[in-house]
Amino acid sequence: xxxxxxxxxxxxxxxxxxxxxxxxxxxxxxxxxxxxxxxxxxxxxxxxxxxxxxxxxxxxxxxxxxxxxxxxxxxxxxxxxxxxxxxxxxxxxxxxxxxxxxxxxxxxxxxxxxxxxxxxxxxxxxxxxxxxxxxxxxxxxxxxxxxxxxxxxxxxxxxxxxxxxxxxxxxxxxxxxxxxxxxxxxxxxxxxxxxxxxxxxxxxxxxxxxxxxxxxxxxxxxxxxxxxxxxxxxxxxxxxxxxx
Amino acid sequence: xxxxxxxxxxxxxxxxxxxxxxxxxxxxxxxxxxxxxxxxxxxxxxxxxxxxxxxxxxxxxxxxxxxxxxxxxxxxxxxxxxxxxxxxxxxxxxxxxxxxxxxxxxxxxxxxxxxxxxxxxxxxxxxxxxxxxxxxxxxxxxxxxxxxxxxxxxxxxxxxxxxxxxxxxxxxxxxxxxxxxxxxxxxxxxxxxxxxxxxxxxxxxxxxxxxxxxxxxxxxxxxxxxxxxxxxxxxxxxxxxxxxxxxxxxxxxxxxxxxxxxxxx
Numbered sequence: 001x002x003x004x005x006x007x008x009x010x011x012x013x014x015x016x017x018x019x020x021x022x023x024x025x026x027x028x029x030x031x032x033x034x035x036x037x038x039x040x041x042x043x044x045x046x047x048x049x050x051x052x053x054x055x056x057x058x059x060x061x062x063x064x065x066x067x068x069x070x071x072x073x074x075x076x077x078x079x080x081x082x083x084x085x086x087x088x089x090x091x092x093x094x095x096x097x098x099x100x101x102x103x104x105x106x107x108x109x110x111x112x113x114x115x116x117x118x119x120x121x122x123x124x125x126x127x128x129x130x131x132x133x134x135x136x137x138x139x140x141x142x143x144x145x146x147x148x149x150x151x152x153x154x155x156x157x158x159x160x161x162x163x164x165x166x167x168x169x170x171x172x173x174x175x176x177x178x179x180x181x182x183x184x185x186x187x188x189x190x191x192x193x194x195x196x197x198x199x200x201x202x203x204x205x206x207x208x209x210x211x212x213x214x215x216x217x218x219x220x221x222x223x224x225x226x227x228x229x230x231x232x233x234x235x236x237x238x239x240x241x242x243x244x
Numbered sequence: 245x246x247x248x249x250x251x252x253x254x255x256x257x258x259x260x261x262x263x264x265x266x267x268x269x270x271x272x273x274x275x276x277x278x279x280x281x282x283x284x285x286x287x288x289x290x291x292x293x294x295x296x297x298x299x300x301x302x303x304x305x306x307x308x309x310x311x312x313x314x315x316x317x318x319x320x321x322x323x324x325x326x327x328x329x330x331x332x333x334x335x336x337x338x339x340x341x342x343x344x345x346x347x348x349x350x351x352x353x354x355x356x357x358x359x360x361x362x363x364x365x366x367x368x369x370x371x372x373x374x375x376x377x378x379x380x381x382x383x384x385x386x387x388x389x390x391x392x393x394x395x396x397x398x399x400x401x402x403x404x405x406x407x408x409x410x411x412x413x414x415x416x417x418x419x420x421x422x423x424x425x426x427x428x429x430x431x432x433x434x435x436x437x438x439x440x441x442x443x444x445x446x447x448x449x450x451x452x453x454x455x456x457x458x459x460x461x462x463x464x465x466x467x468x469x470x471x472x473x474x475x476x477x478x479x480x481x482x483x484x485x486x487x488x489x490x491x492x493x494x495x496x497x498x499x500x501x502x503x504x505x506x507x508x509x
Contacts, residue, residue, distance in 0.1 A: 003320070197481075199476055
């Protein structure tokens with residue numbers, strides 16, 4: 001058994017941060033926050049603070065990596081050294097390389113890369129403060145920044161995790177639940193088509209629990225999707241309410 | 245993949261799709277079939293446990309080495325399992341020497357995830373002196389020949405090697421590697437990985453190299469002997485529908501059972 005694990009993480013249907021089982025943490029999003037980037041976004045999701053910048057489509061160096069038929073998408077997920085309890089060594093580690101890969105693959109599903117042959121679109125994600133669920137938060141921020149950069153996409157990518165804590169299926173795990181819970185299931189979807197573009201899981205769930213958690217994560221992602229659209233409408237004029 | 249290879253893969257993709265449309269695969273298998281599987285244990289005498297696994301032409305070798313170390317501060321009464329694998333240039337013309345790339349890292353982390361989260365070992369039984377001395381179990385997996393689906397092959401090899409392993413003799417804190425005891429590792433669960441590739445609308449089990457080269461998406465399930473799930477990893481720019489995932493989960497439980505039949509447990 002791990003030291004430091006709270007004895008109970010759900011008490012009378014409430015979680016340690018006061019949420020109900022199926023409740024999201026408070027989320028704030030803003031687009032167009034960095035002057036130099038072609039598109040950018042800032043996201044606060046519970047205790048997560050994430051900044052994302054998109055540069056491109058632009059000329060690709062080294063040139064031999066360029067594709068004659070489409071743009072390539074590069075994605076770098078990285079955590080600030082002070083974003084976690086014990087200082088994280090700067091530079092890419094194995095976890096962030098894997099996360100960069102799965103985030104990129106989720107985004108590649110929606111971006112119309114064939115419109116920009118020979119170029120690169122760079123997506124830089126910086127986790128300034130982490131509180132569990134950063135990969136979902138990063139995808140949400142990245143698709144906003146891509147939209148802010150005016151890059152054509154079939155839809156935004158929305159994401160949310162579900163998991164298992166104290167034997168119960170819950171939505172949107174925060175750090176303590178992520179560390180000491182029994183399972184974590186991050187899911188990213190293309191809301192318009194219902195496609196699942198990112199799916200990872202670690203921990204232990206039965207068939208029934210998995211089905212319930214998958215359902216719950218998708219419903220969470222759909223709520224996040226509404227917030228994403230709202231953030232874009234806030235910058236780009238037309239009121240969100242009238243456009244609905 | 246280099247741009248030239250990608251263009252070639254596009255041409256191959258059309259051919260592979262044509263075959264899939266006629267309900268077959270390029271190597272003659274059904275969509276839900278594994279290739280021929282072979283598991284050979286005890287192949288490396290210097291290792292505490294070892295296994296050579298073949299799935300078709302994919303060939304991987306796993307070895308288990310044990311040593312004494314200090315426990316992690318947050319788990320003072322538990323030993324540790326350290327799983328690693330790399331895509332070495334020995335196994336394919338496409339793998340290059342140098343630091344591991346993202347595919348190599350993903351493979352290692354996903355194989356590790358299934359074994360760790362599936363609690364393959366009872367780590368508390370690896371404790372020698374609480375807070376001071378524990379057994380560290382290293383599983384290193386080398387791909388010898390790559391023909392697709394390294395996930396399932398590596399996980400199967402790792403589990404077979406762990407089952408094959410025996411503790412070496414321990415004499416006043418010194419490990420006598422030359423003398424193996426008859427004591428097996430404290431195996432708690434039998435997690436295995438089952439991988440599918442999606443090419444256009446078709447989903448096939450155990451993709452071979454050509455299929456992996458042209459696939460849109462891939463999904464790997466880590467399944468324990470009781471049918472519960474301990475790991476998932478989706479890869480590729482394609483997508484899966486919710487119903488597809490649930491159907492594949494059920495199928496993966498059956499296939500994991502089939503893989504387990506090669507382990508004589």
